[in-house]
Amino acid sequence: MSKSRLPTDWKAASVQRRTRRRYAAERRFRLMGLAAVWLSAGFLAFLLVSMVSEGLSGFRQARVTLPIDLAAAKLAVTPQQVRGRGADLALAGAGLEGAVDRAATQAFGPGGADLISDGAWLVVRDAIEADPALLRRRTTIAVPVASAIDVAAKHDGTPAAEAIVTRLKARGVLTMGWSAGFLTAADATDPTRVGIWGALKGSLLTMAVTIALAFPIGVLAALYLEEYAPRNRWTDLIEVSINNLAAVPSIIFGLLGLAVFLGTFHLPRSAPLVGGLTLALMTMPVIVITGRNAIKAVPPSIRDAALAVGASPVQVVFDHVLPLALPGILTGTIIGMARALGETAPLLMIGMRAFIAAPPSRLTDPATVLPVQIFLWSDDIDRGFVEKTSAAIIVLLVVLLAMNGLAIYLRNRFETRW
């Protein structure tokens, strides 16, 4: 039925042209794929590089060497008082802050007190507490400079601040040092005094509540659904709601927390307790889903063997299945916790956006968490906060990468092929 045709002439110009065109299309397509991968990785690299280059300076602080004659300042405080308890209060009451300001004016002329940070006297106080003998002699202490000058010393600031930096540099009193307070202090209004410890501690307390609730509930629910649940409409309902919960936008959980925990149960606003409860509801579905996959991966022969030697269904699950599935469950839990640790929106809903200058000590204290602290600092118009925001982001990313790395390590270490 088909008419006979000549064999294809592969050397013909038209065929060769078509082949070349097809090969070129092939190369273009392949290059597009490669470009997509590299551009995506490039976005990540650009994000990380820009955060690190912005933020590394936030860990450093410009200091100025301040000569101060504490003996001449005649502070109403004795070395004995400083050695005893309540030294902070005694030194503050004795007018140390004024003495430091006067020393700055003396050293750098009128306006000298504005050169140094509002928190400069705290550095002097700590030095005196470390060595009360300083109260009786002249000394020089490197104190942090005011935020505008700090910015000018590291990047480029206002012309006035730049001029001051040049002057201080010429006198050789300006030094750069590790900003010790950044990891140990809490939020403040002055960017040279802020630190992330308050937010980090809030995050830790919140995560403690989250894991204490989400892990047991998630694992037990996964065990029930995978091992015991009869296949009926109720089980389907539970399954569907868990799958849906995993895909509900996080801000909806914030609305739930606001309406139920704050509105109905009147739990304290901004507390790690409420934040942890809200995030636990969000994390639980993730743990259930990964937990079920891990449990499903345990081969039935293990269950059969245990049942065959007389174990009850509960013993089978808790003595055999659960220990074997645990590495998989832990991996899922760490990933879920990492997501919860980076979550901001639901916590804004339950009021965790207040200015909190003291680290929380209880689950019901007002607190903030690291992502929210980043959000709050990012809103601050003071230029000194830009590098602090990026520095806090570096800390958050390091913690998250460590958690994800741990999850990958656990997966590789304990992965069993049955």
Next chain:
Amino acid sequence: MSALAVAIVVFGLALIGWLAARMRAATFRTPGRARFTALPVHYGYFVGICALVPPLVFLATWSLTAPALVTDAVLATPAAAALPPPGFERASILSEARELGAGRSYGAFHDLSAKLAPAYAAAQHRYDWIATAIALLLAFAGGGLAFTRVRPDFAARTQVERVVMLLLLAASLIAILTTIGIVASLLYESARFFRIVPIGEFLFGTHWSPQVIDARDPGASLGAVPLFWGTFFIGAVIAMAVAIPFGLMSAIYLTQYAHARTRAWLKPVLEMLAGVPTVVYGYFAALTVAPAVRELGVALGVANASSESALAAGAVMGIMIIPFVSSMADDSIAAVPASMRDGSLAMGATQSETIRRVILPAALPGVVGGILLAVSRAIGETMIVVMAASGVATLTANPFASTTTVTKQIVDLLTGEAEFDSAKTLAAFALGLTLFVITLALNIVALTVVKRYREAYE
């Protein structure tokens, strides 16, 4: 004693009960008795549970009712007669007195609260002791009764396992309760909102300015269409314009072209994009991308190029979603049978022709499902738009202009200083309900598409 201390003591008692029952049950194992219904540890758990659960249930109920009992006791004292009538002032005096009485605060703003504080302290003290006594009594009674039942012929294991099964069931019911809680709280608050603002005006009104709500006609300034449009524009148009090409091409390259070793490290690198917290993307969008986009807009001659443009927020959101689209596409491509690909290659098609004409059409339902899930995630995404998008609702299709989204408005409405039941606050719940319904619908459709497609090749 504080509730925590009581709980610790109760736990201690349960532990003692556990040890005692275990030791006693261990003596049952004498030669000659062949069969046991339970191991010693089961007796231990049985006694422990009986000693632990009743007092903990009691403490939980008590902690909900005790504050009201304490307040009643204080109100019965003569000093309380001077309290103002029920209202905000009365409540603030009482709560101040409570804090003073508990020793948590030192200064009193109202004189009266200082007078009431001792009464609070006394009542609290009295009720605390009552609670402690009842809790300990319950622990001893429960543990003791259980201990008398520790006999060789008592099936402790069955009892303990029944409790375990109840626990498992309860844990899985929490998921349903959470869903019910979300739906109920959103519905309840939204219903209050729709009593103030007709549902039609909210869903179809085109003017949104919650900062100035006309008390006589609140619906006129609460029309959510601009928000829906902005959400769709940023999340489903701009973000997807970035995420789909990059995600899809990445998946194709990684599954079809890349060497296994390259894939092994490139895929986790892409997945890192998904692990970066959204607040970081938001900061990146606001600090780096938004100014660049504005300059681009100005350079292109766009008149109203905004530094809070839809493009900046949408593009960064798209970058965030790349790994999500990529891994969904990856899964669907992997599910296409190798025989189809081999058949096409055997006919002389180039690899790209095979991918475009055979693999992608075969994987399309899965890819579309993945994209729908990505859209659902994009429109629910909050921090990027909170930090990079504008708060002004405009109906515009210009990517350089500013638009706002549903999630951004929820945050703005609820973080202001408004009281809890104003139209403004309740509007946030109505928006939340809309968002919930839309993302739920998208998820269900997407999951159905993905599932149906997967079954076809298995």
